[in-house]
Amino acid sequence: MTFLHSDVPLNWYLLLSAVLFSLGVIGFLIKRNLITVFMSIELMLNAVNLSFVTFAYQWNAVKGQIFVFFVMMVAAAEAAVGLAIIIAVFRARATLAVDRIDLMKL
């Protein structure tokens, strides 16, 4: 609690959050491996979480923290389901390159 009250300004947290989010987006866009793409998503989620708690602390509001718990819960569920799907895809197609998983294409 106290270290946030110290000298670190709010903007730094937000900046860190933005950097993390951008890294997630870039990773999502340029990586071909499905698992890395998946990890990029997690990174984006957690970047958002960081800005949530920052604002929540700044304004003494508990809503943002509650929201973070929800996001973490969904992320956990998503990890379970998503990894299962990835395993299934790998078994079926023997590849994890996202460019080759394009069955929905017209």
Added chain:
Amino acid sequence: MNEHLHIWLVPLLPFVGFLLNGILGSRLPRRLTTTIGILAPLGSLLLVLNAAAGSMISAPAGCPDCGSVSAISLPYTENCPFPWLAIGPIHVDFSLVLDQLSLVMLLVVTGVGFLIHVYSVGYMRHDPGYARFFSYLNLFLFFMTVLVLAGNVLLMFVGWEGVGLASYLLIGFWFQKKTAADAGKKAFIVNRIGDFGFLIGIFLLLTNFGTLTFYKINVGLALGPTMHGGILTVICLCLLVGAAGKSAQLPLYVWLPDAMEGPTPVSALIHAATMVTAGVYMIARTHFLFDRSPFALAVVAIVGAATALFAATIGLAQNDIKRVLAYSTISQLGYMFLACGVAAYSAAIFHLVTHAFFKALLFLGAGSVIHAMGDEQDMRKMGGLREKLPVTFWTMTAAVLAIIGFPGFAAFFSKDAILYAAFLQGTLGKILWFVGLVTALLTALYMFRLWYMTFFGETRTPDANPHECPWSMRIPLVILAILSICGGWIGMERLSNYLARSVGVHRAANPGSIGLELLLTLAAVAVALEGWLIADKYYRRRPERPAELAAAMPGGYKLIANKYYIDEIYGAVIVKPLLALSKYILGWIIDTAILGGTAWLLAGIATFTGMILQRWQSGNLRSYAAWLAAGAVAVLIFLLLSSHWPYLDFAIAWRGWPLKR
């Protein structure tokens, strides 16, 4: 003092039969199908008999609590607790009305209907569509009883359309045969023309009286004693168009001869005894309208007389046994219209009743002959069936004597009543009477021609092995024969007194007398016997003579044998132009060019847009993500720049939101 008669069960029982046999019929054992199909009309018949007995036993005077034996006062009404239509001031209910007229009609419909159901058990025994046949017959009975019991014009119209539907289904019962399917369609379409007239009549009634209940229309008329002609004539003529369609009168009779493609019990039940008489019943039911319009009455009478004569002449030269009977039916219906036209409604109903007996018998007898000959309907291939089919022969003889008006038989009384009523109606009446008399001669001629060609002489197909029909067919024949003989013994006097409260008392223009009536009766009988003699001479003693006569006047014979080319004329004048209109103008220009073109254009636009947009759906996950990110960036840029676009109110509102708490 009315006890509950449960009249509503009369239509409902056949409907339940229809549902059971129609839905489960093919899965039920045949015996059960038969039981359901027979029990439904039997139940209705018993209910009607109960009502008849209840209404005819008069209560002993001064006995207020005699309960069950006290008479049911007619008209007796049963209302459905729920309203059917309540649109502004218009209220139409499911109301069933039992009065003298509908009671007599119901007795005929359920009585003859039941007998024909029994007959069908034998006749349709080997047909694969046995259950379907019974479900259709029950459906017909449902709609027919609704038509008869209806307390307002709209409910009657429901029954009216329903019997048309049942008729269509049953004419086209053997729909694998193209002629049968076509005949069904023809009947349905010609009836539509008549129904159109009926519908216009209903609308006119609604606008002029504000109600469709028969009783209230009658009251409305009674309150306006000066209402004559004019709109009433128009209404009556519209109703007449409907009646002419259903009852096969000129010029809408063409569907009935073709309707003989249906199974014979159908011809007997629908196209002889009950449905085709619905037009007569409708006119009698709305008689208070016709009574106010002498012109409409005259039109009814002329249409009836013309049809009677016209159809009788065609009947002379037909060789298909059922077609002879079909034209005979049209001719006899013409008699009933003639009677309605001279305001002798009870005479019309009397003839309706007797006609139902003897014409159903004639058709059932013809069915028995056809059955025996192995589905042969051409009379030229019959002959000499008298010894082979004794029951059929004797019952048919009773029917033939009944239809020609042989003294003591059914139509002797009813036809006599019609001719007498016509004769008393001034000059027009005398002309109509004469037409009726000529028709009586022709009737005797074609009926005995049928009789001689079928039952007398040498057999013309030696390899056929005719056999008498099973018991289920013989019993209805015998019962109907008894009715054909005794049916007229009710007597015109008694029936018209009974019906007086429903259809009014017949007032003749000229006073009649017993002597005149006797004279006219003698004339009618003499004419009928003359017809018999001619038939006897031509078709029994000198069978080669008709062919010689036909050869002597080839033009006239061909004209009659080809039914005056009416079908051909209708085909050329009405059907062909209509088909051309449908095919070229409506089909090619409107449907294909305009409607189809619009649809193609819309589809083309959608296809074109789709062709462009489908490039986005690359299936490449990362491209989707890139578009998503690009969209998010675009929104962000927009929000940042919008601070320089102060007129974008919503963006400003959004920007101010998280800071103001």
